[in-house]
Amino acid sequence: MAALNPFRVGMIGYGLSAKIFHIPYIQAIPSFKLQAICQRNPSNDDDAAKDHPDVTIHRTPEELIKDSEVDVVIIGTPPVTHLTLTKQALEAGKHVVVEKPFCPTAAECDELIKCAKDNDKVLTVFQNRRWDTDFLTLVELLRHESLGRIVEFETHFDRWSPHAPQGWKGDQNPGQGVVYDLGSHLIDQVVNLFGMPKKITGFIHRQRQPPTDLEDSCTVLLHYNGMLAIVKASVMSLQLKQLRFKVRGDSGGYKKYHLDPQEPQLKAGMKLDHPHFGREPEEDYGILTVVDKDKEIVERRYPSLDPVTYLGFYKSLASALLGQSPVPVEAKDARDVIYLIELARKSAQEGRTLDVE
Structure with missing residues (x-):
């Protein structure tokens, strides 16, 4: 199953989560295209631009979130940043995948669930x-x-x-x-x-x-x-x-x-x-x-x-983005885990x- 035009994905963070748990699976599914990566501080042996020369590289999350060529944002940063970055992405009209743990508090999770609903965007948590x-x-x-x-x-x-x-x-x-x-x-x-x-x-x-x-x-x-x-x-x-x-x-x-x-x-x-x-x-x-x-x-x-494999998560996400099925992990379920x-x-x-x- 592939969208007529693949969903363009922006990855915020370029650590283990991005390299092992997200990017390989995104690249394996025709419904997605890896469009952009945010890496703040590249080094000679850890440089997203060298690893992915055909992908747009941003130096701040805010730049990636504002990128009009990005449809779906994956938040792969420390948990303390999840509330702010997820809310910014939802309000910018992006669908969002948040790495687990969803947020440090259930109250913050509730705020993001409401924000996704208010902006009519898909929000799911990577409980892979x-x-x-x-x-x-x-x-x-x-x-x-x-x-x-x-x-x-x-x-x-x-x-x-x-x-x-x-x-x-x-x-x-x-x-x-x-x-x-x-x-x-x-x-x-x-x-x-x-x-x-x-x-x-x-x-x-x-x-x-x-x-x-x-x-x-x-x-x-x-x-x-x-x-x-x-x-x-x-x-x-x-x-x-x-x-x-x-x-x-x-x-x-x-x-x-x-x-x-x-x-x-x-x-x-x-x-x-x-x-x-x-x-x-x-x-x-x-x-x-x-x-x-x-x-x-x-x-x-x-x-x-x-x-x-974790392809199951992203295949389910693609179906949800097309309006054909529920999201792979309901945000409320991830919120209950944080509670x-x-x-x-x-x-x-x-x-x-x-x-x-």
Whole structure:
């Protein structure tokens, strides 16, 4: 599916997000054309103009937003800038994709949702891990396999990262820290599966030594009627196999290790049209545990689905821009994730479980 005239995309920011999560997918879909990039401070080994000689290069976000040749703006800058830049782009008549986390506060998200409505523009948030192969496989498993009533759902994004990141990601500014960064992915997936929880309990940590201002690890408990969802992200998890999902039902269980492979594959230079792109090897398949017809407990590998990849987000966006389908991620859904993050941080600060209104 391609628009008669492709939607012209302007990318604000030229870091990892732009290079790995956005530009390769935009360039792979005929409905889009990479029209412009905003990079403030190029260097000899990091220069958007050299990487994309046929693309207009701007030095400030305001220049790109004013560019009449741009139809869709992607905001790939630090979260504290999302409100201002997204609002400017919407008011300039652009459709907008905002990197997650949407904004530091739910109130700011509400302001942008209203702004998009007032200007009749598409606004969506790049919650790309809804298109992870491991998550889509789990959705399929829960739909078709009889785990029975789910009593506990555990989702992890753990790693061994004892040193604080450099640059803006190493600072504890509004909208930063682990529960905004990785937690926004994990909470979004839980809410996507089960809806909003009834209560929330948050534990936010600084596991690195010496400690920095950055909140680097978290455990968030999302309380549902008869089920507990556990969201965990740690920077001190030294494991050859990192746990990704663990699901307990009253008639079955499921355990999965390793993250979706798209990010490391792109970092290693693999192209989207490679036959192994996004595909999980058999040794990374999850383990399904059930009771067979003879009442014996048995385990078997549960094959991962063929990858949709993050092309799924942009194909859905193209359809939404043509008025043929909803946006890939509703801004209100991303706003609800930020609301839960705010509650989790408040819960951690006050040392108590909070109701989710």
